[in-house]
Each structure stands twice: as structure tokens, then as C-alpha cells.
Amino acid sequence: MPEMIQTQETLPALSVDEDIAARLREFVQDKDAFSPNTWRQLLSVMRSCYRWAQEHQRSFLPMMPGDLRDYLTHLQQAGRASSTISTHASLISMLHRHAGLLPPNSSPAVSRAMKKINRVAVVTGERTGQAVPFRLADLMALDKIWSESDRLQDRRNLAFLHVAYSTLLRVSELARLRMGDVTRAEDGRIILDVGYTKTIVQTGGLVKALSTLSSQRLTEWIELAGLAYEPDAYLFCRVHRTNKATITTRGPLSTPALEAIFAQAWQVAGQGKQVKANKDRYLGWSGHSARVGAAQDMAQQGYSVAQIMQEGTWKKPETLMRYIRNVDAHKGAMIDLMEKTSS
Known part of the structure; x- marks a missing residue:
């Protein structure tokens, strides 16, 4: 039976089955295994992806490869840097792994989408930003x-x-x-x-x-x-x-x-x-x-x-x-x- 799970970290309420809910609770309990910055990034990516999934009637967890491809393309069209898009993909994969689910990133469709995003970024002149050096x-x-x-x-x-x-x-x-x-x-x-x-x-x-x-x-x-x-x-x-x-x-x-x-x-x-x-x-x-x-x-x-x-x-x-x-x-x-x- 699907269970609504809401962590103490202001995540969206997710409707998932009991096994996935249990694994997600364990994941949250062990959050100290990750740096505070990684955890903050994960929460930010989850909220962003969840909003997109709700707006476009897509499944968030588990996420289908085609849905992840479309989400990453959406980020590209919104002007996000290729490095940021790669971070979103990695953290969505991380969430699926810890929920005991097959990450959608393993699909060739997602791999092709990321290659396309990276190639377009390079060809159009995107460069990784660098802080002004303090010498x-x-x-x-x-x-x-x-x-x-x-x-x-x-x-x-x-x-x-x-x-x-x-x-x-x-x-x-x-x-x-x-x-x-x-x-x-x-x-x-x-x-x-x-x-x-x-x-x-x-x-x-x-x-x-x-x-x-x-x-x-x-x-x-x-x-x-x-x-x-x-x-x-x-x-x-x-x-x-x-x-x-x-x-x-x-x-x-x-x-x-x-x-x-x-x-x-x-x-x-x-x-x-x-x-x-x-x-x-x-x-x-x-x-x-x-x-x-x-x-x-x-x-x-x-x-x-x-x-x-x-x-x-x-x-x-x-x-x-x-x-x-x-x-x-x-x-x-x-x-x-x-x-x-x-x-």
C-alpha cells in the first residue's frame, strides 16, 4: 500500500510503497554520512525535480528514463549551466540508489541527453566560471x-x-x-x-x-x-x-x-x-x-x-x-x- 513520507528536511510529501518509504527513512537517518553541502544540494534538486514532475504529470520516484531526459532538457532550456545539470542528474541517481530503485541514468537515452547537453554547451561557448583570484x-x-x-x-x-x-x-x-x-x-x-x-x-x-x-x-x-x-x-x-x-x-x-x-x-x-x-x-x-x-x-x-x-x-x-x-x-x-x- 502506498505510503506518504515527509522527512524533517522540508522535502515534498512523496507517495511511495512501504519498502521504499522505509529505505528513505533510513537514508534520512544516516544523512550525517554526507557533507552538509551535499545534503543541501540533494534537497534543492529534489524540490526542483518534484515541482517539475507535478507540473508535467510525470512520476518523480521512481523516475522513468524518458522523464529524466525531459527534465534535464528542461533545465538546459532554462539556461542552467551544463555542470549544474550534471549535478541534478547525479543527485537524482543517488536518491534512486538509496531508495533501492534502479537509477534512470543507466538508460542510453539519459546518457545521450547528457552528451548532447555538454556538447551544445561547449560549442556555444559556455565556460566553467572561476572566482577572481586573490593573489x-x-x-x-x-x-x-x-x-x-x-x-x-x-x-x-x-x-x-x-x-x-x-x-x-x-x-x-x-x-x-x-x-x-x-x-x-x-x-x-x-x-x-x-x-x-x-x-x-x-x-x-x-x-x-x-x-x-x-x-x-x-x-x-x-x-x-x-x-x-x-x-x-x-x-x-x-x-x-x-x-x-x-x-x-x-x-x-x-x-x-x-x-x-x-x-x-x-x-x-x-x-x-x-x-x-x-x-x-x-x-x-x-x-x-x-x-x-x-x-x-x-x-x-x-x-x-x-x-x-x-x-x-x-x-x-x-x-x-x-x-x-x-x-x-x-x-x-x-x-x-x-x-x-x-x-
């Missing part, structure tokens, strides 16, 4: 401006940008750092116990070391904010308009609040840069800018792809190559051959 020179320029500032917010922002650039951590990973994660090497430089990242989840954890200057800037923020004896407090917190830190153990700064640090830095030191917008995005520094900039700086200095991947905890070389493609453009074997021949 070492940018960090040093801001350091000159903010390192002696009387505004506590400037000192926090500078310390945050030093840590973001030096560690190549994602914004969500930076946000959850606490004072208890801060230790020092024998020479006084700071070591951060990150614990885990999006791609590294293991009991051994992950540590990141800071340079002398970055350690100094972070130490200055810790002392000015009064965080030194607050091991459970989040390392980066709000600054009240009275120029005092709002120390908290309850929750980290939100992603928009951390993105705002990059936006403020852009207003101070990035205005003169020429930026080519991508779909009205990436008009200034954003949360991913420090990762991109640090990767490009390392590539320019001749560090290997393996070394850069280790620093940024990337698992796939393809992901990193998107960030450093312009930096490495003149390092190919053919360019090397031609330059040697012409010299």
Missing part, C-alpha cells in the same frame, strides 16, 4: 593598509585573509575553526588543527601551518579580540560596532558574512583590476578567491600539480587544472619545443 600580492597590499588599523574589523579581516590564503581552506572549513584548534610550533609559528575538509574525512585529521607573518597577524587578532583564553570560541567572530569582538561558542560566522570580508577587501584593494564577468558572477573577490589565487601563485612558482593538490586537498587533477589553466598555458611540451627551435 599573494593582493594579500601584501592589504597587509600594508590594514595591519595598523584601529578598526578591529579590519584586523579580523586581515587575519582571516592570511589564514584563507595560507591554508587554501574552503570558507566553510575556515568558519568552523576554534581557538582550541590553534597550537604553536617550537619557533612560535601557528599550527591549525583543521580536523576534516570536504574531501578529507578521516580520524587522523588535517593540520595546516602558517608562515611567520600570517602567524603574527592571527596572533594580533586573537589578542585584540580577547580570544586567547576561550578554547571553545570560534576563531573568527563578529565585531560589534563598539569595536569589540562578539565572542561566541554557539555557531560560526555565516558564509555570507565571510564572503563579505572578501567583498570589503575588494573595495579597498581590488578596484583597479580588470575582471571579465561570467554570467554576471565573479565581479570581485569571493569565498573561493583565496584558493584560486594561492593555486595560481604556486603554479607560477613551479610547484608540481601533486604538491598543489595536496595543499588544497583536491582529489581530482581536473579540478585544479581549471584554476591554473591560464598560468600553465605556456608550459606545454609543444610551446617548449617551438621556443627552443626559434631561439
